[in-house]
Amino acid sequence: MAVAASTATPERVIVPKPKWRPLESERNLAWLLLLPTMVLLGLFIAYPFMRGLMLSVTDSRVGVPGEFVGLDNFRKLAVDPIFHAVVWNTCLYTLVTTIFKLALGLWLALLLNRTFKFKAFTRAFILLPFIIPTVLSTFAWKWMFDPTFSVLNWMLYQTGMIRVAINWLGDGDLAMLSIIIVNIWRGVPFFAISLLAGLQTISPDLNEAAAIDGARPWQRFWHITWPLLLPVTMVVVLFSVIQTFADFQIVYVMTGGGPANATHLFATYAYQLGVGTGLLSQGAAVSLAMFPILLLIVIAQLLYIRRVEVR
């Protein structure tokens, strides 16, 4: 039947005229799609990075082009006591703030993940420290830490806990404590909201199943919530560590690196050397010194995240 039918009606084959369609080649299309990103990354990241690298191996200052001096700038840093303090400060600052931001952020996220009245409003409200321009909020904090006008001192004095005004930003350790507090205040919302988003991907059924399985609330957190949240936590911590390690605004506004260089971080010290003092190549060397440390942190964390996700 079928054979007879096909011989009865002649077949008609239509071949469309070939047209010039360059984008049908995947190779061309790929390059075209990559182009905008490559231009942007090249212009704003690769080029400045290379310039920084080149600058760091010269002795250029403002107004002086400078000559190639090899690793002289890095050798100077190696024996610079201020730079040693900067490395210590930055590591301490990053470590302490990250621990507190994670702990407080997780706590807040767990609270916000519950059902209560004005939930949406509260969640939005939590983000405020994150939304306000850092420089503005830091100025407000600076005012609160001001030895004369400090609202903190006033409260402590009124409650009888101190008799003499504390010079928050005048003492090295207290100044470090102050910038750590401000950084935590500013960073917690990011942790809270990101971790909350992570928590919401965990089915509430799992917690109910664990409750029926006999797990107490703390065991449910430890055996169910925490391991399932871990990939999100690691990404958030990675982000935060990079941000904090290269922090500039809070320190610059609060202390400017003082008193007596006690709160200088990589970024503020690089700025002070390179722009403040005009030693461009020295500043570039300080900035670049951050790079290997950050690279190690990032590699370690990315490896860990990969391991967690494969699990």
Add this chain to the structure above:
Amino acid sequence: MATVSIREVHKHYDDFHAVKGVSLEIKDHEFVVLVGPSGCGKTTTLRMVAGLETITEGRVLIGDTVVNELPPMDRDIAMVFQNYALYPHMSVYDNMAFGLKMRKFDKAEIKRRVDNAADILGIKDHLHRKPRQLSGGQRQRVALGRAIVRNPQVFLFDEPLSNLDAKLRVQMRVELKKLHQRLGTTAIYVTHDQVEAMTLGDRVVVMKDGLIQQVGEPLDLYNTPANKYVAGFIGSPAMNFADVIIAQNGSGLVAANNAIKIGVPEHLTAPLGAHVGMPATFGIRPEDLRIADGSEPSTQTFEAVVEVAEQLGSEILLDVSCGPNSMVASVDPTVRVKPGEKIRLAFNPKRAHFFDGTTEAAVRG
């Protein structure tokens, strides 16, 4: 193993009254199915037994203990969730062992129990896999395994088969039934699928709008539904209904609307006597209809127009219109009719149902 008593239980969510006084006594070893449309309160009732929802009013007893204030872990129950709720970061073995670890069983005993459960459920080869590496049916088995290793007093099932495809669902249904016959653990099973309810339940509880409509063995619900809702809910294809007025006709009664006029079967004449002149609903199941062959009295037949004939092989489902009502008749596969054809359908008078026009309660002889 234990009995479960649900006594006058209510659940309020703010201003929503989800469960409106449910009472149910579940015997030891019994498999009870709660069935109803979504929002009928069946899952809420189950979750109150589990301890995942607080009980607004009333009491729940497991064995002879009032468990209202007990957290889920102290009720000695196990629950199987609709989406399985397997711990995604744990292996199958750890998923099944978790409840035992939390209860501080020693390692050897945990291994013995998990291996035993895996054996029963046929998942021994998958113990070291992660849930996401398993198929839907295998995950369902792991969820069952997690429940049975603990050897609890009561199993609670929350629509456990609804995420499986149709074929697997039938297969798992049989396995669940076998598992219950083997273990004999008291079970409460929630589903919206009346076929599941009928095939699995020792007793079936039909719920609607937070209230129990009827409790009974599957065939009782099928043969003697308490009201129009249960009659329409249980059975597939569903029971046919026609709104009629009851009228006196000599010594007997007739039920009529503008398309049909049928005699009220003798055994219902007395109870329907009080309904003369009032509306009622006539109900007849598709398999209790056949094409009239002329031998039956005309009071047991009515005329209908064929709209669609669905050939199922073992039977033919005739979708017919009968005045304002659509009906389905399950007829012999040898019958040949065309769409648009007028036919006479005969009904089995012993299987005819009548429901009160206002209360919708069944009128029984």
